[in-house]
Amino acid sequence: MEKLTEQQIREHLEELKGWSFKDGFIQKHFVFSDFKETFSIMTRIAxxxxxxxxxxxxxxxxxxxxxxxxxxxxxxxxxxxxxxAKTIESLVKSK
Structure with a gap:
């Protein structure tokens, strides 16, 4: 397992709408309709x-x-x- 360069990370993020690279992490903030929906998607992601x-x-x-x-x-x-991140995006879109 190799660490990606910052350029490689940025190229991948072009395919992941809303994801950013900050402080050594790729990250995204999601907003759902309520706690139940949020917890449900968290469980699927888990x-x-x-x-x-x-x-x-x-x-x-x-x-x-x-x-x-x-x-x-x-x-x-x-x-x-x-x-x-791609898997998470797929799960969120299919909710």
Missing amino acids: FECEEMNHHPNWENVYNNLTIRLNTHDVGGITENDINL
Whole structure:
């Protein structure tokens, strides 16, 4: 598992609408209709994360969810983070 360069990260983020690179993480803020919907999508994401053995840093307050991804083992962003972000986007769009 190799750490991506900042240029590689920025190229990947062009495909991930709303995701940004900040403080060593790729991140995105989501707003849902209420807590129940937010928690439901978090649960769906959690199952995918467990399957991928790759877990996000996230924060939830009522209908707001902020997700931050990086790969702790390499101290940066890897393809695993990009793949998880794509999976998250797919889950959110299918809700």
